Amino acid sequence: MAEEESPLIQALPPESDYYTYLTIVEYNLSQESLPILHRVLQDETLTTNIGWDLVQLLVPYLPESEQCLHDIARLGNPREVILKVTESLRLIDYNDAEGSDDDEQPLGPGATDARVRADSSTYPLKTTQTFGGVEGSGSTQAVELPPPLPLATSQFIYLLSMLSTLHGRIKTKNPSRFLSTTLQAILASFSNSTTYREEMVRAVVSTVKGVAGAKRPTLPNRRSSGMRGRSSHLNPNAPASDPEALEDSEVTPQERSMQRKLLQSFISHVVEEYLLNLPSTDDDVPGMAWSSRVMEKMHPERIIPETDTLTARFAKQEQYHRRIDAVGQLVTLAQDLNLADEDLLTAAITVEKMPERSADDEDDPPSSADDIPLSRLGSLMLYTARQASSILYDASTLFTGPPFAILPDHHELVKHCLSSPGQGTGTLGSEPEALIDAILALGIVTLEHDAIGEPASDEQFNEYLQTTALLSSNCPSPNLRGHAHYLTSTILRSHPDDAARLAFVKDTLEHCPFENLKVSAVGWVKGETIEANPPTVQSGRHQRDHTGSQGPASSSVFATPIALDSLSPFLFPSLQADLLTTPVHDAWITYRSNLSFYLASLNFLYLLLCAKHVHESLLVHDLWNNTDMAGSFLQPLRDASKRFLEAMERGGELVDERSEEVLAEMNVLNDALERVTGAVKFLNA
Structure with a gap:
């Protein structure tokens, strides 16, 4: 059919009224008729009258209908068209396009993004008309084009491109009323999507720059071919003025x-x-x-x-x-x-x-x-x-923000942005990983700036450490648990009052139900003890400074027997009731859940026995005898190991628990027990 014979041409007003013509367009709309409609929409009067009703008809035909949609954005009534564009944004159905997209499943190490695979040789090269190497008329040859985006994503991107033009055309004293509705619609649509979000972010950034009149150009993508710009204002003609503009539309x-x-x-x-x-x-x-x-x-x-x-x-x-x-x-x-x-x-x-x-x-x-x-x-x-x-x-010169310290600033952010223990929700560590990573990263950056600050009270200090310590225990990501542990340990060691540090460690060992956190607490005690009792200490009373002269011994509570005396009931607890008198299955559960803690305590005890220079200053001999560590801590572990091995024999209650891994772990514990027992001789040396 010749173009002049198309119903879209023959029925143009005044041959039919606008409502009738709109019906004819709807009935005859197809991909083949889009170039004709594009020609028709150059009539500003026509587009002003019917443009806004065409938006939802044309959106399903994207990207082929892009020119027609931009004709409407350029020449239609901007106030009416904006309403239809925002409505169309809300109606985008992302489920069909994304529910069957196998390429967007979680990717493992070394996996490539779907867009990379789309550009690889496993996909056929697209063909287009070229002339002298430039897209246009000429011979057909294979050229590499980016793979098409899903329809839903294309609709989002092209509708946002329209909004940039439309907001620039509206002349009113209160453009924020239109802007508020637009931004809410964009955010609602963006929130419904799950894939190709980087392309959508790029469209959002471009639209906001267009609305705000930002001078900085959009940064080019460095590597991602999948994020190439998909929309452009193809019609170079200037947009029409706002037909409803007031004479006095000065923006305050x-x-x-x-x-x-x-x-x-x-x-x-x-x-x-x-x-x-x-x-x-x-x-x-x-x-x-x-x-x-x-x-x-x-x-x-x-x-x-x-x-x-x-x-x-x-x-x-x-x-x-x-x-x-x-x-x-x-x-x-x-x-x-x-x-x-x-x-x-x-x-x-x-x-x-x-x-x-x-x-x-x-x-x-x-x-x-x-x-x-x-x-x-x-x-x-x-x-x-x-x-x-x-x-x-x-780029430290780019961002010169306000003073920020761990205490109280980072503490306030942790309290308000995570489910801190004080809120009683019991969900700390279950927040989105990106949020926990941001919280921990900000703490690490603050530490690198040596901005620890001063705690207002020991209660504030303990509250902060309790939150970060629980993160190091509860967070599912091993990566984040490690950073939370680093942050907790570093801040704990920064407190100038050794008594406050001791109180926090004791509280953790006594009340914390998490084995891995108790293991961390043993590590804190070990670190404090080693630092407060360097090998240069002589007779527990004097140590040589860097000049060689003798000075007073360390005044830290960890350099005295007080720390070990107060912590020993929790570092080396009596295990008779938990491991030997309870039913074997219950004892096994207790043993398995605390095995790492037992090993950490045994290794610390081995250090105390072998480090002869602390025997006198820390009264290790008295600690060993008065607390009956051999009878209440070591021997129950030996007996429990034998008890469990017997229960793992054929017909035993724990036969299903027997495995190479379990046996190896029990051998590690028995080896630690033997090493500790052998080191007792140093107490009498």
Whole structure:
């Protein structure tokens, strides 16, 4: 059919009224008729009258309908079209496109992103018309094009591209009313998606820049072909003016302030939504892995030789590199919007004044900038991203934020952003890994700046350590548990009052129900004892300083018998009742759950027996005899080991528990018992 014979041409007004013509367009709309519709929509009067009703008809035809949609954004009534675009955003169905996408399952070590596979030779090369190497008319030859995005993702990206044009056309005294509705719709749609989110973040950043008039260009993607820009304003003609514009549409400073705060709030919520919903992986990469990457940068001596560091993986592996690109764009945009560190920190801890809103929780447009809250967790992660970047990328001059110390600043963030023990929720460590990583990374960065601060009280100090210590025990990620342990141990050792440190260690050993945390507590005692009792101590009374002269012995409580006396009932507990008198199955459960603690205590005891220079100052001989460690701690462990081995024989109660691993663990314990017993001779040397 010739173009002039198309119903879309023949039925043009005045041959039919606008309503009738709209019906004809709907009935005849197809991919083949889109070029004709694009030509028809150049009529500003026609597009003003019917454009907004065409939006939802054209969205299913993306990306082929892109030109027509931008005609509508450029020439349609912007106030009406915005309503239809935001409505279309909410109606995007991500389930069909994402529910069957096998490529978006959690990826293991060395796996490649779906977009990398899409660009590989296992996919056929796309063909397009080329002329002299430039896309256009000419011979057909194979050229490599990026794989198409799912329809739902394309719809999101192209609809956002329309919004950039539409908001620039509206001339009113209160543009924030339209902006507020738009941003809520974008966030609601973004929250419903689960895949290709980096492409969507790029579209969000581009749209916000267009609305805000940001001068900084969008950063090019460094490696990810899957994040290439998919939309562009193909029609170079200038947009039409707002047909409903008022003569006096001067925007007040208050209104500009509201628009800026809306955009700031929006970006903070996008950061929260993106980071807290990152897909989990099988290789323990929590969120942005800021904690690990900062530690690898500042303490390379801790890196295990010949291991693939997280820093290298984020640089090389596509799925993690895409995260850096997306977060980097959001952080840069927040900086362009003048979102200050002080505002981020205030939002992160001011829960009462800034309640959280879900993506679907929409209120009337705000009346002032003060009514617009930043996302609490998004603000925290934006602030952490800035501070981590100052170490990872040697850009410390870029972010000069307010003074920040472990106590009280980091403590306040931990209390407000995690399920701290004081809240009584019992869920500490079950928060999204990206959030825990951000919290720990900020603490590590603060330590690197040597900004520990001063605790207001021992209670505040203990509360902070209890939270980080529980993280080191409860968090499912071994990676994060290790960083929480490092943070706890470092802060504990920083307290100038050794009595306060002793009290915390004692409380942990006495009341903590977690075996791995009790093991950490034994390590803290060992470290304190070694530091307070260097081998240069002579007769427990004097030690030589660096000049060779004799000075007073260490005044630390760990250099006296007091510390060991108070801790020995918990370091070397009486095990007769727990392991020998209870039913064998119950005793076995107790034994298995505390095996690492028993080994840690035995190794510490072995150190005390072998370190002759502390025997007199710490009264180790009296400790050994008066507490009956041999009879109440060591012998029950020996007897329990024999009891369990007998129960594992054929027909025994524990026969199902027998395995090579279990037997090996029992041999390790028996070996430790023998070493301790052999070291007792040093007490009488």
